[in-house]
Amino acid sequence: MDNFEYILETEHVSKNFGSLSVLKDINLKVKKGEVICIIGPSGAGKSTYLRSLNQLEKISSGKIFIKGDLFLHREKDHTVERIDKKTQQKLLLEMGMCFQRFNLFPHKTVLENICLAPIEVKHEDKETVKKEAMELLKKVGLAEKANEFPNRLSGGQQQRVAIARALAMKPEIMLFDEPTSALDPELVGDVLQVMKDLANDGMTMLVVTHEMGFAKEVADRVLFMADGIIAEEGTPDHIFNHPENPRTQSFLRSILNV
Amino acid sequence: MKSFLKGLINVKNWKKKTKVTWIIVLVVIAVCIVLSALKPSEADMKAMASEEMQAMIKADEGSSRKRVTVTYNSLIIVNYCSFSTSGAKEVTEKYVGFVGHAFQADEGFGKFAGQMVNYTYRMLGCGENLLHGAKLTLLLTTLSTAIGVVLGTLLALGKISKNKVLSKVCGGYIFFFRGTPLLIQLFVIYYSVPAIFGFAWRDLFAVGDTQAVYKGAFIAALIAYGLNSGAYCAEIVRAAIQSIEKGQHEAAKALGLSYSKTMRLIIIPQSVRRMVPPLCNEFIMMIKDASMVFAISLMDITTISKNIMTSEISYIVFLPALIIYLIITAFFTWIFNAIEKKFSLYE
Amino acid sequence: MKKMTKIVALIGAAVMCASVIAGCGNKTEAPAAQEPQENQTAENGETTEASKYDLSGIKLISDGVLSVGEEVGYPPFEDFAEDGVTPIGYDVDIITEVAKRLGLEVNIVNTAWDGIFAGIDNNYDVVCSACTITEERKESMLFSEPYIANYQAVILKAGNDKKIESFNDLDGMTVAVQKETTSDELISDYKSTGTIDVEIVANEKILSCFTQLDNGEVDAVVVDSTVADGYLAKNPDAYVYAYKDDSEAEYFGIAIGKENTALKAVIDEVLADMEADGFIADTYSYWFGVTEE
Numbered sequence: 001m002d003n004f005e006y007i008l009e010t011e012h013v014s015k016n017f018g019s020l021s022v023l024k025d026i027n028l029k030v031k032k033g034e035v036i037c038i039i040g041p042s043g044a045g046k047s048t049y050l051r052s053l054n055q056l057e058k059i060s061s062g063k064i065f066i067k068g069d070l071f072l073h074r075e076k077d078h079t080v081e082r083i084d085k086k087t088q089q090k091l092l093l094e095m096g097m098c099f100q101r102f103n104l105f106p107h108k109t110v111l112e113n114i115c116l117a118p119i120e121v122k123h124e125d126k127e128t129v130k131k132e133a134m135e136l137l138k139k140v141g142l143a144e145k146a147n148e149f150p151n152r153l154s155g156g157q158q159q160r161v162a163i164a165r166a167l168a169m170k171p172e173i174m175l176f177d178e179p180t181s182a183l184d185p186e187l188v189g190d191v192l193q194v195m196k197d198l199a200n201d202g203m204t205m206l207v208v209t210h211e212m213g214f215a216k217e218v219a220d221r222v223l224f225m226a227d228g229i230i231a232e233e234g235t236p237d238h239i240f241n242h243p244e245n246p247r248t249q250s251f252l253r254s255i256l257n258v
Numbered sequence: 259m260k261s262f263l264k265g266l267i268n269v270k271n272w273k274k275k276t277k278v279t280w281i282i283v284l285v286v287i288a289v290c291i292v293l294s295a296l297k298p299s300e301a302d303m304k305a306m307a308s309e310e311m312q313a314m315i316k317a318d319e320g321s322s323r324k325r326v327t328v329t330y331n332s333l334i335i336v337n338y339c340s341f342s343t344s345g346a347k348e349v350t351e352k353y354v355g356f357v358g359h360a361f362q363a364d365e366g367f368g369k370f371a372g373q374m375v376n377y378t379y380r381m382l383g384c385g386e387n388l389l390h391g392a393k394l395t396l397l398l399t400t401l402s403t404a405i406g407v408v409l410g411t412l413l414a415l416g417k418i419s420k421n422k423v424l425s426k427v428c429g430g431y432i433f434f435f436r437g438t439p440l441l442i443q444l445f446v447i448y449y450s451v452p453a454i455f456g457f458a459w460r461d462l463f464a465v466g467d468t469q470a471v472y473k474g475a476f477i478a479a480l481i482a483y484g485l486n487s488g489a490y491c492a493e494i495v496r497a498a499i500q501s502i503e504k505g506q507h508e509a510a511k512a513l514g515l516s517y518s519k520t521m522r523l524i525i526i527p528q529s530v531r532r533m534v535p536p537l538c539n540e541f542i543m544m545i546k547d548a549s550m551v552f553a554i555s556l557m558d559i560t561t562i563s564k565n566i567m568t569s570e571i572s573y574i575v576f577l578p579a580l581i582i583y584l585i586i587t588a589f590f591t592w593i594f595n596a597i598e599k600k601f602s603l604y605e
Numbered sequence: 606m607k608k609m610t611k612i613v614a615l616i617g618a619a620v621m622c623a624s625v626i627a628g629c630g631n632k633t634e635a636p637a638a639q640e641p642q643e644n645q646t647a648e649n650g651e652t653t654e655a656s657k658y659d660l661s662g663i664k665l666i667s668d669g670v671l672s673v674g675e676e677v678g679y680p681p682f683e684d685f686a687e688d689g690v691t692p693i694g695y696d697v698d699i700i701t702e703v704a705k706r707l708g709l710e711v712n713i714v715n716t717a718w719d720g721i722f723a724g725i726d727n728n729y730d731v732v733c734s735a736c737t738i739t740e741e742r743k744e745s746m747l748f749s750e751p752y753i754a755n756y757q758a759v760i761l762k763a764g765n766d767k768k769i770e771s772f773n774d775l776d777g778m779t780v781a782v783q784k785e786t787t788s789d790e791l792i793s794d795y796k797s798t799g800t801i802d803v804e805i806v807a808n809e810k811i812l813s814c815f816t817q818l819d820n821g822e823v824d825a826v827v828v829d830s831t832v833a834d835g836y837l838a839k840n841p842d843a844y845v846y847a848y849k850d851d852s853e854a855e856y857f858g859i860a861i862g863k864e865n866t867a868l869k870a871v872i873d874e875v876l877a878d879m880e881a882d883g884f885i886a887d888t889y890s891y892w893f894g895v896t897e898e
Binding site for chain 2: 054055056089092093095096097099101103104105106107116120121148150151165169232234
Binding site: 350384459562564 | 668669688694697702727838891894
C-alpha cells in the first residue's frame with residue numbers, strides 16, 4: 001500500500017510577494033509518522049510555507065508531492081502543470097489543518113462543525129459521521145460540549161474542536177499553524193496534550209510553533225527557518241543543545257532568556 | 259428554515275416581556291371582538307338617513323343618473339355611514355356607529371371620528387381587491403423586497419466572483435439601478451418597454467377584466483421595484499459577505515469545501531445577521547417609495563390620502579396615513595429584529 | 606403534538622393581528638351607488654335608442670365596454686365619492702351617458718395625468734378627463750366635438766379688490782397654477798416672452814393652489830373657469846372671481862385613438878343629441894351651479 005518513500009515532499013518551493021521573496025527554494029522530505037516542528041523568528045516564512053502546502057497560499061514556483069504523487073507544480077515562468085482536479089482534491093484531503101485563530105464556523109455547533117466536511121465533501125453517511133465525530137470529541141475531551149456553539153467555549157477548547165474537525169476528514173498529515181499562540185497560557189497545556197497523543201498515535205505532523213518545550217519533547221526533527229530559507233535542521237537535541245548556525249543560536253538565546 | 263420557524267414559535271423560549279406583550283395584544287383583540295359584535299348593523303346604519311335623503315335615494319332608484327352615494331365603512335369596532343349627493347349643491351348626512359348606537363357625525367367630534375373611520379377605511383383599501391391602499395403597499399414592498407433579496411444575493415456573488423465578465427456585468431447592473439431614479443425606472447418599465455416590444459401590460463390579463471389595467475400596472479411596478487431593490491440589496495449582501503473574516507474561507511478550503519458550498523454553507527449564513535439591519539432599512543425605504551406607483555395609476559396609502567385631501571379639502575387626512583405607516587413600519591421592524599436575534603444566537 | 610398546537614395557536618394569533626392591521630371587519634358590499642355605475646347599460650329599455658347609432662367599425666378593447674381613462678381627483682370633473690371607489694363628476698356623467706346611449710357599459714380606469722394619453726388603445730379606449738383640445742394634441746389623437754367650453758380665469762382671495770382686466774395685470778404678482786395645464790402654459794408664455802414679470806408656482810394638484818391662496822403664499826390662482834366655478838360654488842365667501850378671459854375659449858373634448866375614426870363619429874353624434882335634448886346643460890348646472898354660457 002505505501003508505495004511511496006516520503007509522505008510529503010517539496011522541491012524548490014519559492015514564493016514572492018511582488019519583489020519581496022518570502023520563501024526561497026525550500027526542499028523538504030517528510031516520512032510517514034514523522035513529527036516536524038518549524039521554529040524561527042516572525043517573518044521567517046514559517047506560516048507561509050505551511051499554508052503553501054495546502055494551497056492557502058499560491059506558490060510562485062516549485063513542486064509539491066503528497067504520498068509520492070505530484071500535487072502542485074509551478075515553474076518560474078508561471079507555467080502550471082495541469083493536474084487532474086480529482087487527484088488534486090484527493091491529495092488535498094490527505095492534509096488537515098489547524099489555524100492559530102481556530103476558524104471554527106461560529107454558526108454551527110461543535111458537532112456540526114466536525115460533521116460538515118465529511119458529509120458535504122466526502123458524502124459519507126450522516127449517522128456514521130456523527131458517531132465518529134463523538135469519538136473524536138471524546139478523544140479531545142469535549143464530548144459534553146457537542147451541542148454548544150463555538151463561541152461558548154474557551155480558546156483551548158475551540159482549538160481542540162478544530163483539531164477534531166480536521167481529524168474527521170481522516171488526513172494522513174496534520175498541519176498546525178501556531179496552534180497555541182492565540183491561547184491564554186493556562187489553556188495551552190490541554191491542546192499540547194492532544195497533539196502529543198496524536199503524535200504518539202503515529203500521525204505525520206508539521207507544526208509551526210513557539211512552544212520549544214513541545215518541540216523538544218515530541219519532534220523527530222526541528223527546522224529553523226529564517227528569511228525564507230531553512231537555515232538549520234536536525235534533531236531537537238541538535239537544534240536546542242548544539243546549534244551550529246549563528247542565527248539559530250541568537251534566536252534561541254533571545255527566546256530562552258526572556 | 260424549519261428550525262428557524264420553530265424557534266420563533268417556541269413559546270418556552272420567550273422572555274417574560276414578550277409574554278406580557280402577547281397578553282396585552284390578545285386582550286386588545288378580545289375587547290375588539292366584543293365591541294365589534296356590539297356595534298350597529300349595516301341595515302341599522304342605513305336606516306338612519308333622514309326622510310329627505312330617503313326620498314332622494316328612492317328617486318335614484320327609478321333614475322339612470324344616480325345622485326346619492328351611500329357609503330358604509332365598517333372598521334373593527336366602529337362603523338360609519340354617509341349619504342351624499344354630488345354636484346355644486348352638495349347635501350350630506352353622516353353617522354358613526356359605536357356600541358349599539360348611531361351618532362350624527364356632521365360636526366364637532368362626531369365629524370372628526372367619522373372622517374377618521376372613512377379615511378382609514380379607504381387608505382387600508384378595505385372592501386376592495388389587493389391592489390389598493392395599505393394592501394397594495396404591503397404586497398408590493400414584501401414581494402419586491404423578496405425579489406430584491408434573491409436577485410441581490412445572486413448579483414453580489416456575481417460581483418465578487420473571480421469571473422471578470424460576470425463581475426463587470428453585475429457591477430454594471432448595480433451601478434445602473436442605483437444611479438438612476440426609481441420613478442424613471444418605473445416609467446421605462448411601464449411605458450417604454452411595452453412600446454418597444456409592442457405589447458400592453460393589461461394584455462397579461464383577460465379581456466373584459468375591469469381590473470386588468472391595474473393588475474398590469476402592478477406587474478410592471480413589481481418588476482421595476484424588484485429590479486431596483488435587487489441592486490440595493492446586492493450592495494448590502496456584498497458588504498455583509500465581505501465582512502466575514504478570511505479565516506472562514508481558509509478553514510472551509512482546507513477542509514476541501516468547494517467555493518459554492520463554502521458560500522452556501524459557511525459564508526452566507528453567517529452574513530445574514532449582518533445583512534438584516536440594512537435590509538430592514540431598505541424595506542422601510544421601500545414602503546415609502548411605494549407611493550411612486552401613483553405615477554402609473556395605482557393607489558397606495560399616500561396617493562389615496564392626497565386624493566382625499568383634494569376632493570374633501572381636508573387636512574386631517576394625513577393623521578391616519580401617518581398612523582398606518584407607523585404601524586406597518588413597527589410590525590416589520592419587529593419581524594426583522596426577530597430574524598436578527600435568531601441569527602445572532604451563536605454570538 | 607404540543608408543538609403543533611402552539612404553531613396553530615400562533616398562526617391564529619398572527620391572522621388576528623393581520624386582520625387588525627388590515628383593519629377591516631367583513632368586506633362590505635359595494636355601495637349602492639357603485640352598481641348602477643357599472644351596469645348602466647341600457648337598463649331602462651333604451652335599446653331602441655342604442656340602435657340609432659352605427660356601432661359597426663368601432664374598435665373597443667373589450668366588446669360591449671367603453672373603457673375610459675380619467676385622472677380621478679380633479680373635482681368637479683372627476684373625483685371619488687366618499688366611499689372612495691365610485692367616480693363622480695361632470696365628465697363621469699357625460700361619458701356614462703354617452704356609453705349608455707351607445708348601449709355600452711362604461712369602465713372608468715383611474716390613471717395618473719402624466720402619460721394619460723399614452724394609455725389610449727392600450728389601457729382604455731378614450732380619455733374623458735377635462736382634456737383641452739389643442740392643435741398639438743390633435744396630431745397624435747382624435748378629439749370629439751367639445752362638450753364643454755372653458756376659459757382661463759383669475760381667482761383672488763376674498764377681500765382683495767385689485768382690478769384684473771387682462772393677464773397683463775398679474776404683473777409683479779405670485780401666481781399659482783396646476784402643473785402642465787393650459788393655465789401653466791399660458792402664464793409661462795406671458796412670462797417667457799417678457800410680457801409680464803410674474804412668479805409662477807406650479808403645483809401637482811389644483812387644491813394646493815387654492816391652499817396657497819388661502820395661506821397668502823400666492824396672490825392669485827390662474828385656473829380653468831369651470832374648475833373655478835366648482836370651487837366658488839362650494840366656497841362662495843373665500844374667493845373672488847377676478848377675471849375671465851372670454852376672448853379665448855378652449856374646449857374640452859373626449860380624446861380618442863388616432864385610428865378609431867368610427868368611434869369618434871358615433872361619439873360626436875351622441876354628444877350632438879345630448880346637447881340638443883338639454884342633457885349637457887342640465888349636467889353643467891348640476892355640477893357648476895351656474896348655467897353654461
